[in-house]
Amino acid sequence: MNDTNLLIKDLTGYPPTWCPGCGNFGIIRAIRLALAQQNLTPSDIFVTFDIGCSGNMNDFLNANSMHTLHGRAIATAIGIKLAHHTKPVLVVGGDGGLYGEGGNHFLHACRGNHDLTIIVHDNMVYGLTTGQVAPTANKGYKSRSTPSGIIETPINALALAISQGATFVAQTFANDAKHMAEMITKGMQHKGFSVINILQPCVTFNKINTFEYFLKRSYKLVDHDAHNMHSAIIKSLEAMEEKFPLGVLYENKDRLPFHEELLGMDGNDTLLSSQRYTDYDILTQRLS
Ligand SMILES: Cc1ncc(C[n+]2csc(CCOP(=O)(O)OP(=O)(O)O)c2C)c(N)n1
């Protein structure tokens, strides 16, 4: 076994309980691949998981991790990053948890440019609770919670992230582990708030947004200037025409991540260092 395969084995937890054919199988493969290719062991990283089929990955991926409350995975990750900013912190959750219940946290984490990598399983439904509409569902989508069709228009998470201050925004598709791993690695290597939106078919409860649906409507970005916010927003708006660009839509390397702007947080000095916590004279000197 080569080093990458050994690391993948280390990162492997219990066997997944997802429905056969679920897009989540590809996503976990890609996450393990991205981590192993960066030589990261389970103890080199922190991961917070939201609640949902996506968040159940907490049991299937070996890592320092926390299975948080629904919609609270980003808030928890911000705390972990501030306390221990020297390690990469990932967030794994569904479009319901991260854009719905946790939408407020998402929005303000973009503004803060917190150095986190957010991996969103975007399946347009609430999978774990058996298929109610998520905020990304298209207007008119019929589900158990909206038998006559949803009245609201879908949230455009990519446009929202770009316009609210996220500094790395990418989209990928659950049928392409290599592309997902590449986007996750790029997101992790970016210093700042990175969002990886993964189009993830829920084969049991979403009979509209299937693998075939995304295959027909997605395409890889070529000759796209990811450093141009205007072009990135234009690309993100293609979702309104049910077109899904795959790749890095937006990247801004000019902004510092939140923890680097925090007073006195430099180098390897973390909030966990006992001196910072207990020596109030030092703290007052820094504040004066
Ligand atoms: C505050 C709160 N509201 C609702 C629930 C019930 N609940 C559990 S999972 C879930 C839906 C999860 O959907 P999503 O976040 O899209 O993840 P998926 O299961 O699709 O991966 C809901 C509504 C909860 N656990 N906590």
Ligand code: SF4
């Ligand atoms: S309910 Fe949907 S998202 Fe959840 S495991 Fe089954 S196919 Fe996957």
